[in-house]
Amino acid sequence: MDLSFTKEELAFRTEVRDFIKKSLPESIRAKMQDGKFTSKEDMVTWQRILNAKGWAVPHWPVEWGGAGWTAIQRYILREEIEAAPAMTPLSFNVNMVGPVIAHFGTPEQKQRFLPRCANIDDWWCQGFSEPGAGSDLAGLRTAARRDGNHYVVNGQKMWTTYAHYADWIFCLVRTDPQAKKQEGISFLLIDMKSPGITVKSIVTIDGAHEVNEVFFDDVRVPVENLIGTENRGWDCAKFLLGNERTGMARIGISKERLKYLKKIAEEEDADPGFLQKLAAVEIELKAHEMTTLRILSAEQRGAKGPGSSILKLRGTEIMQSITELYLSLAGPFGLQSRREGPDEHLSNEEALDPEWAGVIAPTYFNWRKLSIYGGSNEIQKNILAKMVLGL
Numbered sequence: 001m002d003l004s005f006t007k008e009e010l011a012f013r014t015e016v017r018d019f020i021k022k023s024l025p026e027s028i029r030a031k032m033q034d035g036k037f038t039s040k041e042d043m044v045t046w047q048r049i050l051n052a053k054g055w056a057v058p059h060w061p062v063e064w065g066g067a068g069w070t071a072i073q074r075y076i077l078r079e080e081i082e083a084a085p086a087m088t089p090l091s092f093n094v095n096m097v098g099p100v101i102a103h104f105g106t107p108e109q110k111q112r113f114l115p116r117c118a119n120i121d122d123w124w125c126q127g128f129s130e131p132g133a134g135s136d137l138a139g140l141r142t143a144a145r146r147d148g149n150h151y152v153v154n155g156q157k158m159w160t161t162y163a164h165y166a167d168w169i170f171c172l173v174r175t176d177p178q179a180k181k182q183e184g185i186s187f188l189l190i191d192m193k194s195p196g197i198t199v200k201s202i203v204t205i206d207g208a209h210e211v212n213e214v215f216f217d218d219v220r221v222p223v224e225n226l227i228g229t230e231n232r233g234w235d236c237a238k239f240l241l242g243n244e245r246t247g248m249a250r251i252g253i254s255k256e257r258l259k260y261l262k263k264i265a266e267e268e269d270a271d272p273g274f275l276q277k278l279a280a281v282e283i284e285l286k287a288h289e290m291t292t293l294r295i296l297s298a299e300q301r302g303a304k305g306p307g308s309s310i311l312k313l314r315g316t317e318i319m320q321s322i323t324e325l326y327l328s329l330a331g332p333f334g335l336q337s338r339r340e341g342p343d344e345h346l347s348n349e350e351a352l353d354p355e356w357a358g359v360i361a362p363t364y365f366n367w368r369k370l371s372i373y374g375g376s377n378e379i380q381k382n383i384l385a386k387m388v389l390g391l
């Protein structure tokens with residue numbers, strides 16, 4: 001199998017790199033480079049720049065803004081955005097609810113939601129997990145009872161990322177309590193301004209506010225906000241989760257973080273033992289990149305397999321090893337927290353000093369989430385055991 005890029009793909013990479021260099025606001029690039037918190041406004045600004053170029057949703061159907069590209073072209077765009085470094089378009093919009101609406105929605109729903117979703121005129125959040133229903137998602141209990149032209153929703157969602165930013169939430173709700181677990185679930189779009197919704201923040205171990213609890217108390221949702229068929233929401237959920245995991249290979253981010261780590265290690269004259277560990281992670285990353293290209297190449301030829309689970313598992317393991325390397329290089333200084341605000345992560349000072357090292361720990365802690373969300377890594381291993389090993 002030839003995994004090298006074609007001449008056209010290399011030219012495409014140059015075009016993408018040039019565009020990003022020219023269009024990415026310096027203030028956003030600098031924040032990303034320094035591992036600092038990027039705001040909602042930064043995210044919206046950047047996604048709109050990409051959308052105006054036709055690059056926010058290249059994987060969507062062409063009639064709804066897709067670019068009609070190959071999987072390799074999409075991979076190149078993502079890698080270049082991550083390496084810039086810049087934020088990739090908001091996953092809840094472009095990889096989750098957008099493709100679900102494009103696939104399962106009515107023409108009216110597509111018209112109403114998709115253009116706003118691509119341009120982030122609506123910020124979406126994901127209401128799947130609940131207390132007691134994470135890995136066992138089908139055990140969810142948030143109920144939607146039909147009442148005339150509305151559903152009346154009661155229950156609680158958990159770990160809802162950026163619910164405090166969101167205009168809309170896409171939810172899995174139980175519409176038939178009598179049916180078998182997976183069969184009584186529906187996929188519902190809910191306006192976050194609806195009376196009866198309460199968002200309660202959760203501050204994580206790194207001091208960041210990303211996740212929330214969302215409570216629904218007799219929330220009335222018009223029936224036209226149901227996606228697909230009532231009680232067939234599990235089909236939408238499976239479709240969505242496959243897309244979510246594929247986006248977790250994160251090769252561009254890992255390359256960028258490793259490149260910077262190497263620079264510091266060199267400046268600090270890091271010991272050979274550390275450099276050996278760094279090289280080992282770099283080799284792992286190269287292997288992961290090859291695996292990603294192999295999976296993309298197979299998918300371009302129509303093959304289906306457990307690709308998204310492999311990419312999620314290895315991509316997140318490598319990202320976590322990188323934070324371990326940073327922490328190890330920072331040594332005892334890594335114990336100090338010198339962050340100015342609650343959402344700053346890695347700092348990119350010129351040299352390793354206590355200030356630089358003091359911001360490493362929050363990122364180390366924050367990135368523990370990677371092996372939990374999007375289906376925990378243990379669950380991905382179960383999937384691989386079943387699909388690859390036949391266990």
Ligand SMILES: Cc1cc2nc3c(=O)[nH]c(=O)nc-3n(C[C@H](O)[C@H](O)[C@H](O)COP(=O)(O)OP(=O)(O)OC[C@H]3O[C@@H](n4cnc5c(N)ncnc54)[C@H](O)[C@@H]3O)c2cc1C
Binds near residue numbers: 126158211372379
């Ligand atoms: C930072 C963050 C952001 C998140 N954002 C969102 C969001 O926006 N929207 C949303 O809906 N959800 C979100 N989640 C929730 C996430 O999807 C769940 O946390 C995840 O699915 C795990 O579920 P749980 O937390 O209930 O853990 P549990 O399912 O209770 O699992 C606990 C532990 O047991 C292991 N385990 C469970 N079952 C098995 C099994 N069968 N075999 C082997 N091991 C098993 C798990 O791997 C885990 O280590 C987020 C989570 C985090 C941490």
